[in-house]
Amino acid sequence: MKKLLYILSLVLMFNCASTQAQNYKTHRVKSGETIESIAKEYSVTPYDIYALNPDAKKGLKDNALLIIPKSKVTSQTNTTTVKELDGFKEHKVKRKETLYSLAQKYNVEQDDIKKHNPSLYSKNLRRGDRIKIPIYKTKQVVEVIETTKDYTVLPKEGKWRIAYKFGITVDELEALNPDMNAVLTIGEVIKVPNITTEEVKEIDERYSYYTVLPKEGFYRLKLKLGVEQEDLEALNPGLKESGLKSGMVLKVPYSSQLNEAEAETSSSNLSSHIKNYDAKRIAILLPFRLDRVNTDSIYDAKKQIQNDNFLRSSLDFYSGILMAVDSLKNLGISLKVDVYDTKNQLSEVSYLLNSKDLESADAVIGPLMPKNLERVASDLKRKKVPVFSPNLKDLKLSDNVFQSMPSSDLLITKIVNFVKADSTKNHVIVISDSKNVATSNALKREFGSASLISSRKDKEGKDSYYVMESDIVSKLKPGKNIIFLETENYTFVSNVTSILNSLNNEDHQIILTTTNMNGAFENDEISNYHLSNLNFHFPTVSKTYNEDDNNGFSKRYKLVYNETPNKTAVRGFDLMMDVVLRLSVSDDIYNSVNEFPLTEYVENKFAYKKHLFGGYYNDTIYVVKYQDLKIIEAK
Incomplete structure (x- = not known):
């Protein structure tokens, strides 16, 4: 059916081209040509060509016929006449002839005659003189002005x-x-x-x-x-x-x-605002728990890294920090980075506070656990040392704490507002299981005309985690249908996405979304093709960079560690960059919140706001979507 619809769209497209021939051209693809080179040839953009030739996104084939739209940036030309010397004609000067009359007779300039008869610069023309008259040929030179x-x-x-x-x-x-x-x-x-x-x-x-x-x-x-x-x-x-x-x-x-x-x-690039190049001391507190690692055995050490979540995540996060340190040094920023192992123990945190002079640090990143972070923040509050939480949400914030991870409520608010802002939607449907009834009801309050669908129950009244196609068809309306799917059960996600994919067509455009992106949507049983076809949208604290985006951080990370950075490593890089750059662009890191309200790096952005009685929280997140089997930021 999709193939037939595509052929039909091509037929309509060619009909349009024949009835409005002045707006379109056709181009036969030659070997070695690219969309960019063809776009440049016709003074259009690749986007213009893709809009009329959607299959071109999959690659160009030799001899394929493309429809080329009329250029939106009109090419301009500048035509000039250029003369070239084509020889000479000898002329014997007659009585009363002057340079002016000879120039008129032979259609040349007086200076041209003088140029080829240098003696005329110092003496007048006389009867009987034999002089050379230049003969010129002219040609039109057309200069194409770049579009x-x-x-x-x-x-x-x-x-x-x-x-x-x-x-x-x-x-x-x-x-x-x-x-x-x-x-x-x-x-x-x-x-x-x-x-x-x-x-x-x-x-x-x-x-x-x-x-x-x-x-x-x-x-x-x-x-x-x-x-x-x-x-x-x-x-x-x-x-x-x-x-x-x-x-x-x-x-x-x-x-x-x-x-x-x-x-x-509108985010700020802090690297272009650096004014303080003084050496900065950053303290990193992470639960490596190195006392548990058997350093005498490589095999045992690898096994411990694989099995210890705290150690593995700490190492990943620290690898990103090291990459940031290298980048900051290239910007001319001098750093002293002290790394401490909290061992994930409050007693060890207390020991570090008493023995390592953390009060002299310009900023502290970590610890990861709430009680440990609260202890560090409390101890350093008197000296106003900023403490950045890398991973915790919904903290009780003291005045010197920066919660870099956005709150859970913000995720829901962001996607709800995003959907509300879409004036092209026709209907909202919420599909949920019994564990997410509260979320379903909350969405109903936000979208008063929304339809609610619950997962089917078994004989005992328990969730069976499926719906029937008829359950959804009866709620769909012509046009764009935004469908929230609220569940943590991957079989329910598989069931719903398969049905929605089969129902997604020109009459009923379906956009899938959720307030809670979780492992159920990333399970191996879930088809990424279905999620892409449904333009699956979700809120997230960090976007996913694409490797074909020519990402400098990713390339350097691979060169150093011989593997692709995971989200924890990227967050370590982004947070370290933001903390040090904020110290470098402002006289006071607390003032940087107002001076530079939004910053963005590889996958994370930071927009800190202050609680009336407390510290700072990150108030910005992304809405992303699946498109062409990639996850990109939704505009």
């Missing part, structure tokens, strides 16, 4: 600001820059349309700006923004002619909510 140009990212500029300034969508900007990072940094050089300075739009801080979502029309924008179509067209010249496009950035009346949303997505 793109380099642009250096300015402070506070994110993708939407640049897209707006140059009159393109965010997707088109990303297509012009396939290697562009998720977050732009000051001074980064990217490609933008080669338009004149007069055509570049300015950002007016008296207004807000909104990025149009897929399938959004003027009616949905009116409901969401409270702005009439006529007002939008007045604020955005050219909108009336072009119509709304997904990813288009619109100027809209000022809205504090929109501006706050923008601030959420």
Whole structure:
């Protein structure tokens, strides 16, 4: 069926190309060509080609026929006339002839005649002189002006600001820059349309700006923004002619909510703000429990590492810290890193506090366990030594504690708000088992019109962890259906995702999500193809980097450790980078919270807020989704 639908879409596409031939061209793929080279040839972006040729994402085949859209960045040419010397003609000067009359007669410049008859610079033309008249041939030289140009990212500029300034969508900007990072940094050089300075739009801080979502029309924008179509067209010249496009950035009346949303997505690159290069002392407290490791036997040591979760996670986390130390040294930051084994014992933590002068540290990372961390924070509070918790959620925060792991409640709030912001959804359905009835009811309160589906029960009234196709079909509505699946049972996940995958079609578009991403969704029994097909969305404290993103940290880690870094190692790197850079960009690490409200690294971002009576908590997370068998950040 999908194959037939795809063929039908191609037929419709070719019909469109034949009836509107002026908007499309075709291209026969030659050996060695890439999407990038073809896009450059026709002055379009790879994204434009993929939009009309979805199969091209799987790779180009020789002789395949591609539909090429009309260039959105019009090529410009500059034609100049160039003359080349083609020989000479001898001329005998007659009575009353002058340089001017000879230049007119032979259609050359007077200076050209002088150039090839140097004596005329010092004497006048006389009757009987024999001079050389240059003969020129002319040709037209057509200079093609590049459709793109380099642009250096300015402070506070994110993708939407640049897209707006140059009159393109965010997707088109990303297509012009396939290697562009998720977050732009000051001074980064990217490609933008080669338009004149007069055509570049300015950002007016008296207004807000909104990025149009897929399938959004003027009616949905009116409901969401409270702005009439006529007002939008007045604020955005050219909108009336072009119509709304997904990813288009619109100027809209000022809205504090929109501006706050923008601030959420604008992170700072602290490495460009370093002002304090003084040596910094960082204390690392981790439960290695090295007293249990038999260092005399490699076999026993390996076995202990495999079986001891504390030791394994501590080593992974520390490996990331070491990579961060190397990166920070390359930035010119001098460090003294003291690493202590807490042995996961409160008595050992007390000993370290009494004997290791932790009060002189600029910052402490760890310990991992709540009681141990609370003891360290309490002891160091008097000296205002910041203590960063790498892994704990929902802590009772004293004034000097930074909880780097976002709270559990934030995960739920984030995905709920994300779904609420999707103006293209038609219906919300919540599927849950009996253990998650409270979550199901909470979602019902958030989405009043949502439909609830519970797992089937056996004769004794216990969960059987399955639903029937008819249970779901009866609740689906035409258009986009957002379906929450709340469970920790992998057989239930397998059952539901298989049914949803079979029901996902043009009439009923299904987007799967959950408030609680857990091991049930990652079980080997769960098809990643189904999750990708369902655009499975979920909130997470850290995104997953993709190896094909040219990630420098991953490459260096592999070179050093001969393996891919896991999430614990990446978190060690990200947290260490953030702590030391905050110490380096601000006179006071506590002030850095206000000066640099959001930072982002390989997989983690940090946006600390202060409790009214207590310490600091990380108030930002990611919403990610499965797409093409990868996990990427959802916009």
